[in-house]
Amino acid sequence: MNLSEKASKIAPSMTLEITAKANQMKSRGIDVIGFGAGEPDFQTPDYIKKAAIEAIDKGFTKYTPASGIFELKEAISEKLKKDNNLLYDPSQIVISNGAKHSIYNALCAILNPGDEVIIPSPYWLSYPEMVRLADGIPVFIDTDASNDFKITEEQLEMAINNKTKAIIINSPNNPTGTVYSEMELKNIANIAIKHNIFVISDEIYEKLIYEGKHVSIASFNDDIKKLTIVINGMSKAYAMTGWRIGYSASDRNIAKLIGNIQSHTTSNPNSIAQYASIKALRSDNDIINSMVKEFDRRRNFMVERINKIKGLKCNKPQGAFYVMVNISNYIGVNIDGIIINGSIDFANFLLEKANVAVIPCLPFGVDNYIRLSYATSIENIEKGLSRIDDVLNNI
Structure with missing residues (x-):
């Protein structure tokens, strides 16, 4: 039976495999730091x-x-x-x-x-x-x-x-x-x-x-x-x-x-x-303002820290809660017998070697970037970026 040609041409999410792998690792008790969140980590206001x-x-x-x-x-x-x-x-x-x-x-x-x-x-x-x-x-x-x-x-x-x-x-x-x-x-x-x-x-x-x-x-x-x-x-x-x-x-x-x-x-x-x-x-924006203030603190910390990590660089975002990280210095590099051909390979490497989950940017139209969300605690940001720093310094 022929199914919809239009539906069959819709690309599945390229990030699902990494997300599934990260969740599987967590289920085994592995401490995975996730930078993939596309939602605020704050609770809906009371x-x-x-x-x-x-x-x-x-x-x-x-x-x-x-x-x-x-x-x-x-x-x-x-x-x-x-x-x-x-x-x-x-x-x-x-x-x-x-x-x-x-x-x-x-x-x-x-x-x-x-x-x-x-x-x-x-x-x-x-x-x-x-x-x-x-x-x-x-x-x-x-x-x-x-x-x-x-x-x-x-x-x-x-x-x-x-x-x-x-x-x-x-x-x-x-x-x-x-x-x-x-x-x-x-x-x-x-x-x-x-x-x-x-x-x-x-x-x-x-x-x-x-x-x-x-x-x-x-x-x-x-x-x-x-x-x-x-x-x-x-x-x-x-x-x-x-x-x-x-x-x-x-x-x-x-x-x-x-x-x-x-x-x-x-x-x-x-x-x-x-x-x-x-x-x-119809309510005041006090809670929104406090959330934005915390996001700004995390943004500043994340950008400064990333730009100190070997081979990585990023612009400072003006809005939202994501940082695009340029990984061009690692494209084509052989790491432990694996050649990093793009963002998906790099994201898999970080997950397997650093227990850090990031989003590859190939699905966003660029393959020499990864995306990190700072919709997570400053403690998680510090721990996760330190792990990335450690594994990249050992290459």
Whole structure:
């Protein structure tokens, strides 16, 4: 029996093997330090948990409108106005099962078969697969550390053709931690307007910025706002990864299509998590600020320590909670009879020899980097980096 050709072309996660191996080692009692976490290591704040319990006690456990409850849409509208200088009516907001779901819905709403979507590389590994699932074609623009992993105006202009439908901008960025400045975003906006292409602006790490400030590309003028689909959610800023609440804000016509798509696929996101998210958005940011302060402390420590390790180097990320580490000095090196051909080999080496789990960046579009998350304690960071330092010094 022939199965779906489209589904068969979707790449499995190249990191699963290393993650499974690390978990197997832990199950045998081996002390593995993990730098793979894509979520805050803080607990969801108590006032959000309490709001969820209250929602259960009040019986808010039934179906909601497929695109989300009006009260949460109102709270998101208030947030976008206060934080981002963006005016969206609740009807322009669709609440989904996490920001990833929101991105996929957006792609399904705008793409026709063969449409191209520009993705700056390195990129979050799900972007190209979601584009392919929505019958689009991902087009990559390579960036490098010398420009802090940002695309230039010239690169963007060269990548655009009559098949280009959209560009995905992720600022702050996973995996690089890059934050685009207001001027850089204005330049991208002007090009998008000139060529009439959509911008999917993934702003899920918006609150986790340590240098500069977050600016939403949709905030510059009505022309770019009409072309932009703003993506955000509760996962990163509020340590609510498992609650699965994301949202999109877009032109009414796009929002209507997104709502229609969702109504026939997942229906509404979790009702209890929606009510808890209202409380999160309408409360003060003291807990977020303390979390950001701790992340900043870890970031500074990790970057300084990595750049002292033999053969490794990294830029200092401006946002999110990841560090991209350049391992080029070890590519092609024979270590204990094993030739390091790329990031997966290097990640396996660190796991086997140092009991440290890192994320290879081949799935992110670059094979001479690994990604380390500092969403773990400063003690774990110090211990894990010391282990890496020790094994590399013995080569």
